[in-house]
Amino acid sequence: MAIKLYDYSLSGSCYKVRLLLGFLDLEYERHPIGFYPEREHRTETFRAINPLGQIPVLEDDGIRLRDAQAILCHLANKYDMSGLWLPRAPELYGLVMMWLMFAGGELMAASAARLHDLLGYDLDIETARRNAHAAFRILDDHLTRREIEGGTWIVGDHPTIADVACFPYTALSNDGGIGLEDYPALRNWLRSFMHLPKFDAMSGISEFA
Amino acid sequence: MAERPDRWIGVALDRQIKPGSSNPAIVGGNAIAVWRAEKGPANVWEDRCPHRGMRLSFGFVRDGMLRCIYHGWGYELGGHCASIPAHPDLAPPKTICANVYRSEERYGIIWTNLSESPNAPLPDAGPDQGWQSIRSVYVARQVAAVKGGLASFDWGGGRVEEIGEGAALVNAGGLSLLIAIQPVDESKTGLHVVAKGEGAKDAKARLAWASRLERLRGSIEAQS
Ligand SMILES: N[C@@H](CCC(=O)N[C@@H](CS)C(=O)NCC(=O)O)C(=O)O
Numbered sequence: 001m002a003i004k005l006y007d008y009s010l011s012g013s014c015y016k017v018r019l020l021l022g023f024l025d026l027e028y029e030r031h032p033i034g035f036y037p038e039r040e041h042r043t044e045t046f047r048a049i050n051p052l053g054q055i056p057v058l059e060d061d062g063i064r065l066r067d068a069q070a071i072l073c074h075l076a077n078k079y080d081m082s083g084l085w086l087p088r089a090p091e092l093y094g095l096v097m098m099w100l101m102f103a104g105g106e107l108m109a110a111s112a113a114r115l116h117d118l119l120g121y122d123l124d125i126e127t128a129r130r131n132a133h134a135a136f137r138i139l140d141d142h143l144t145r146r147e148i149e150g151g152t153w154i155v156g157d158h159p160t161i162a163d164v165a166c167f168p169y170t171a172l173s174n175d176g177g178i179g180l181e182d183y184p185a186l187r188n189w190l191r192s193f194m195h196l197p198k199f200d201a202m203s204g205i206s207e208f209a
Numbered sequence: 210m211a212e213r214p215d216r217w218i219g220v221a222l223d224r225q226i227k228p229g230s231s232n233p234a235i236v237g238g239n240a241i242a243v244w245r246a247e248k249g250p251a252n253v254w255e256d257r258c259p260h261r262g263m264r265l266s267f268g269f270v271r272d273g274m275l276r277c278i279y280h281g282w283g284y285e286l287g288g289h290c291a292s293i294p295a296h297p298d299l300a301p302p303k304t305i306c307a308n309v310y311r312s313e314e315r316y317g318i319i320w321t322n323l324s325e326s327p328n329a330p331l332p333d334a335g336p337d338q339g340w341q342s343i344r345s346v347y348v349a350r351q352v353a354a355v356k357g358g359l360a361s362f363d364w365g366g367g368r369v370e371e372i373g374e375g376a377a378l379v380n381a382g383g384l385s386l387l388i389a390i391q392p393v394d395e396s397k398t399g400l401h402v403v404a405k406g407e408g409a410k411d412a413k414a415r416l417a418w419a420s421r422l423e424r425l426r427g428s429i430e431a432q433s
């Protein structure tokens with residue numbers, strides 16, 4: 001049965017899923033959600049699909065999943081025969097999970113800032129930007145240590161779903177008025193990611209790096 | 210108004226400005242693009258495309274040229290516009306030129322002097338060879354507070370000595386740290402740190418120094 005993604009092209013969270021589908025060469029059916037200005041994700045019809053009223057949602061063989069990070073785990077676990085995107089080695093697995101949680105947690109402050117600037121969401125933009133900077137600093141400190149060790153990716157020697165989950169809102173930070181001047185290692189990691197084979201850009205991210 | 214005094218300011222570690230990349234930085238309130246062609250030294254330009262003012266730090270490098278992300282105008286080393294994709298047959302007028310600042314690579318650090326008539330010498334930290342990069346840190350405090358923090362920090366027995374306005378040397382147990390001090394704006398300062406000596410050769414030791422610099426940042430920011 002085909003994979004189906006409830007998707008919105010400008011959503012960074014949906015972009016996480018589209019990126020991995022691309023890296024894994026998976027065919028899927030795209031079900032576009034009128035996120036803005038229609039707010040289709042808040043309708044009763046969509047809440048029957050995801051009671052949280054959020055995208056992305058993925059359906060695969062009778063399983064329905066919400067949350068980009070959970071979806072990345074599902075796709076890598078089921079379809080990535082190389083095991084590289086979701087390494088099972090004990091010294092890597094927990095770290096990948098840890099940075100996935102960070103992508104769905106602290107880093108989402110950058111998403112909030114972007115929703116404010118791009119779609120006029122009513123939220124405390126100063127707090128969102130401050131929290132996004134705090135998260136970027138943590139990721140940049142980590143990537144700085146990885147650089148000193150001779151590594152490029154968040155965990156291990158190959159990009160993982162942790163990189164996929166952290167990439168979109170970092171790369172889209174400028175949409176939320178957040179500059180990357182203070183994060184050299186993070187900028188270099190973004191550029192390496194954009195040079196991956198099968199990397200696909202989205203609106204707000206340059207296809208050139 | 211952003212100031213452009215005649216002095217050399219470290220803006221990045223050489224190793225972190227990758228070949229074929231353009232990077233943003235702010236120096237005394239001036240936005241700059243620090244970019245490097247596929248090979249060769251780093252360049253420091255005003256972060257502003259002469260066409261419509263887009264930031265050149267968002268640009269990308271192709272065939273030795275920095276290309277603006279907006280309409281793709283391409284600028285050669287030296288700043289001249291050499292390519293306008295919308296008019297491939299037109300030789301761009303020589304007057305279209307990005308604003309180029311002086312830049313130098315020394316001690317593993319990229320330095321710039323934004324002054325219109327730069328005469329000041331680079332900070333003198335001895336021979337150029339043998340410096341290893343540790344890391345850059347950005348501290349959410351102005352320069353004076355950061356210099357105070359450098360002086361009072363526990364360097365493990367090391368002494369801090371300023372060399373000119375824009376740099377400091379720390380000597381700690383057979384190892385020298387050179388710290389370039391970048392005034393970003395009224396509320397932020399960048400530190401670009403390289404090390405030389407036996408204790409800087411292996412990655413473990415450099416990791417330990419990187420952690421120590423995170424503690425330095427934390428200790429300065431903890432002061433009100
Ligand atoms: N935890 C979810 C959050 C996804 C998310 O924030 N999606 C946004 C679109 S990018 C959304 O649907 N927001 C609707 C809302 O919360 O009102 C995930 O990681 O997938």
Ligand code: FES
Nearest residue numbers: 258260261277280
């Ligand atoms: S603004 Fe740079 S090319 Fe148009």
